[in-house]
Amino acid sequence: MEKEALFKDILSKDIIDKNILESLCFSGIPDDFNLRPSCWKLLLDYMPLKVPERNESLINHRFRYQTLLHSIIIDDNFIDNEDKDHPLNSHPNSYWSSYFKDNEILLQINKDVRRLCPHMQFFQRLTKYPNSETLIEGKSLTQRVHMSLLRNESLTKEKSGIINLSLPNSRHHDFSNNNSTNENEDTIKCQPHDKVSNNHSSKQLSHLNFKEYHWEVCQRILFVYAKLNPGQSYIQGMNEILGPIYYVMANFNDESEKIYAEHDSFFCFTNLMSEVRDNFIPHMDIDKDHGIGAQMKRLKDILLQIDPDIHAHFERQDLKLHYFCYRWLMLLFSQEFRLPDVIRLWDSIFSTTDKKTFCLYVSIAMLTLIRNQLLKEDFAHNLKLLQNYPNIDILKIISKSLEIEQQVLEINGSSYKDSKRESLPDQNPFI
Template sequence: MLRRKLNLPDSPRNVLSDRPGNSGSVPGYELGEELEMLHPHGFGWTNEGETEPVEEEREEVNVRTRVNKDGSGPNLKNFLEEDEKRSDLEYELIQEEINLEKLQRIASTGIPDGGSLRATTWKLLLGYLPPARDLWQKVLSENRLKYSKLKDEYLLSPSRLSSGEKTPSLDEHGDGPLRRRDVSDEDHPLSLGETSVWHKYFEFTEIAEQIDRDLQRTHPDLKFFSSSGQKKKTQESMRNILLLFAKLNPTTHYVQGMNEVLAPIYYVFSTDPVEENAANAEADSFGCFVRLMSDSVDHFCQQLDNNSSVGIHSTLSRLQEMLKVNDEELWQHLEFTTKVNPQFYAFRWITLLLTQEFEFNTILRIWDSFLSHPSGVQDMLLRVCCAMLIHTKSRLLTGDFVANLYLLQHYPQVDIEYLLQVARDIIPETSTIRVSLD
């Protein structure tokens, strides 16, 4: 339903790999905007002739890409590596035709903070921007307009539509005068008919309330999501995105945790120093969120939970098989000795893309690797999950059920670069026989 409504590609996970000569745009739902010149403090684009916007004070979330053996911070070598990486990315992003394979290789090692580097790169890796830079302005404009029309169609209450209003409010649910001549018996607010526009509107009230509750709990430790000045705007935009997603995907609707998956995307796009991009962060975040979710939406669909080929149980089986191929001793210990079922810990790892297991800055670094992996997000996600198990092998082998479950539900701090290197070296599962979870 979601792919049909937005004309998404049938195989979103191939969006990063099968692209030679492909514009990278998605038929029926495209976005883009033209890059300008390099700025001394970052990469961005703006309209010609405009003065450079004054950057508002923002909360910095710095990603530490290296941790020394003694636990100290990055050294001079690391800073030089970061500077070289920044230069490589900036050079790639000003090419008339972006080399996506090269962009993947650079991004997989971590995207430097600051400027528009991460926002622009994520949009390219998710297929939201096409490789051809001269199409960016057209693609972005079309998709931002399309998002605005979708909001008008699905998020405005019938009374606001009849009165001609175009701006939805976070707290209003259909108040406002209705002209009687415009209201049929079928479309009266008290109508119980299943085809009534009001019935369809009110059936999402409970979902909207759940979204609001979840947004209140989204990264309360970060000012971006919790400060009084930014909080209302952030929650309203994220609420619009999640509610619109739920209405466009009636099989899944909204499932608790989707807010956590949206948060990194919305943060990265909202903190883009280019004013025009930050102002359109809601529309851009929706487009990228849809693309990301189209590769994992089956994990949120309860009807597919017990499906042998799709759904979360199938993915958990893949993780077990991957662990067995890479470390059979650890697999045996978890599977038969302590009987720590992956549903107890990896369900959350996989459905929320590890957003609950690490600090926010580390999440951004991990997602650089997720989005840039040639085989897609889900493949790299399973590799990282498997690496997380192998990385804690010594503690898991000496632990019982309770100790191991606690460890995996409260994953310890790690050198993230080392963990990602382990993940890249993981051998993918090769057997077609799935390990039973029963």
């Protein structure tokens, strides 16, 4: 109860001291009092620290997101026939080429979000607040995936330069729960929708009966993000970053806030991705100065400092850190622990000034906590163990991470210490 009072006190101030907030959140946000959505919005720099500015900022951001939805999902599909080029136009900037490319991205997102947190049913349940404004002539993005029997690879270019149109062999594959596909249907059903029909009663009925699963909301968020970031687009794994954020926002007890779970999740996800997006850039895998390649190099150096025995054992076995740590760091450990533990760990990660460095300490902590097993086993056993990390109390891992951080600072003779951990007494409640 005392901890709840501390959170409510800091959140009630006109201007929130972020150092104090981070110190509180680092030691864990109470699960029982529904404080986490507000705290994460503040930690991820989505919600202003000044309370008087908060309401206007949220209104503007939510309106902006709804505008983006309309622009990206609705407007792009309602183009006059005379403004569309030929479906066989292979120019990369052509309307149809862009449409087919979007469908490829959407298909990958669709596959990934359906697998979100398979150990729990949340993402397979219907949301209380479906976003019916994103319907195109009564059809959702998911239905667009189901209808996309034609893909880019179906456009084949011969040596002569002639482009042939062919139906893929897998045209009857159904990614939905509805198996009512007409197998005798040979019509290609992938064309974008033309202008809205005049049948208003049919449209109103579609909106009235519209239902949506939580994974479909995540699908829409990721598609919008991909369209806004064409250089990076969508990369497998981004769904695992979005999943916990959306879960927290969609479980807000305040109904007036829960209705905007999609909007708020989009901006929190975008802000977090701005810090970790280098992890999702493929050519940075081997770059030792930037991106996840640089993190791997730092991780190896820290491991040598903290536990040279594990480092030497891995060298003898030729067990490379990227065989297992690549996923740990890229997905912020979201695949290594149960969702409640991931959320608790993210309380601490979001509360650090340097998220990437703290993730390195978490990785070293995970290794040292199972060092006895690692040192006595062979390559195959160790790889399996590290790719299926054992069930260890997440608080123990966070506590060990702080110990690792202190050791690194002492070894390097650094006096730097994250100020937020000195804002309140009992900075490490786990020891």
